[in-house]
Amino acid sequence: MSKPMFEKIALVGIGLIGSSLARVICREGLAGHISIATRSPETLKRTQELKLGDHYTTDANEAVRGADLVIVSVPVGACGAAAEEIAPALKKGVILTDVGSTKASVIAQMQPLVPEGVHFIPGHPLAGTEKSGPDAGFAELFENRRCILTPLEGTDPAALEKLSEFWRRCGSNIDTMDPQRHHMTLAIVSHLPHIISYNMIRTADDLETVTKCKVIKYSASGFRDFTRLAASDPTMWRDVCLHNRDAILEMLARFSEDLASLQRAIRWGEGDKLFDLFTRTRAIRRSIIEAGQDVDVPDFGRQALRNLHLMQE
């Protein structure tokens, strides 16, 4: 049997991303030993029941001792505290990375605490579902997904290549970019869609309370699509809003401007303008499907699943 990529991998945080990592690391044999730390005793117990690692502790400092790869998978607001806890126990030459949806704020929190000799390379796998917790993870989560690394000035090329290879073995395609570019991109492709979804559900829920207009009963006509993103982890998304504030506010301003102009076209009955806009957007879904970023089946394949009688809708 070939030697694993890492002798010991420590996973700090074991939610959807952390537990998916544990599963794919195990399946691919990427570590000689997996140590898992989480603050919550209940989550730790569940992680043990699921047999996700070799060693379990609520003490992140203990978990990272002797590890040659440490992956911090906690909400971005908790990265600083995690770094503070683990910093004294990190061994020389270890690769330290994270999976947070924001990068500049993670760097600001963690970098000052990273001891010399530790290769700190921030990362962000663009993968997830609306579920959270160690039960929600699965080994295939990262397959054909992008993983963005935002190496800092002076990053060791060998460490960067090793971390890239790790993510490739998890199934991902690697991109590197600077944190600022990452922020603007993520604000539009991920943060804005989540915030808009949360807002849509809130508007509807207030109305449901006010008018009892049966939003849930009739949700299959479009509304339900938004409920998926709006069911995502609240702690994670609170932290994203707080930690990528400027880019998000910029995107919200653009979105609101565009919405106001669309609203005006509806009010004044500008049919041609509406038709042109609605035609232009159709082409974009086509591009996304051609780029392999979504399934080419109607209704995200819900109907296909129903036809297979795999589940009741």
Place this chain on the structure above:
Amino acid sequence: MSKPMFEKIALVGIGLIGSSLARVICREGLAGHISIATRSPETLKRTQELKLGDHYTTDANEAVRGADLVIVSVPVGACGAAAEEIAPALKKGVILTDVGSTKASVIAQMQPLVPEGVHFIPGHPLAGTEKSGPDAGFAELFENRRCILTPLEGTDPAALEKLSEFWRRCGSNIDTMDPQRHHMTLAIVSHLPHIISYNMIRTADDLETVTKCKVIKYSASGFRDFTRLAASDPTMWRDVCLHNRDAILEMLARFSEDLASLQRAIRWGEGDKLFDLFTRTRAIRRSIIEAGQDVDVPDFGRQALRNLHLMQE
């Protein structure tokens, strides 16, 4: 073999809804004869190739002659023209219905043209996908979906019951409500989500053009969800915007107010407020799944389909 429900059904318009109806009518043996009319010779040719009916014509007047059920499935802006064309040929006692996403404007267009002795009962099956045209239809489209009927004053109860039974045989559950209630409900559960999706894609596309920020490449992180609704039929949605204007503007105003307050919470770093909102919305997806209105699998089942190797994502 038992007698079909209707001797002759005429389908005026043969897009996603019309062609799904043709398929389920055929599968369930609901008509002795299916006559199909569409204005476009290309669509008519394709409909014949697909063998969706017994008789094909570009002349709606010809199609409805002698029919005891006529279903108008055209964009809501074209209902008036369709009614004008078919009115002289409708036989006494025929049930005339439509499938439009707006009701008051359909009633305003069609009712004045409906001859005496014709049972005009507006309807709206809450079913669809982002695809359009006769190839996009399938017999299972209406299964476990709601169909809303908005009977007018003085509607014959026997005719209403017969139309309800028709939709039940297509797999739907029937609700009746007045057009005003239908408008407010649909504005929030369907029209607003579509308009917001169109707007999201537009904002992103403008940005992509400006900054080349790789929206499509990274779209799996949330954005792609919006592209499905935004790929819906432009003509249909232009007409919905023009024909349910007041209810849509009311919902857009509420949505924008809520978004402004969310934006403010982000700007001022009000983490608790964000957390509370993001928690509340999570419960709503749960209700929708419990109400049988969506699949209870992560990521709408995309991952499940990938795992089944049924399709390449």
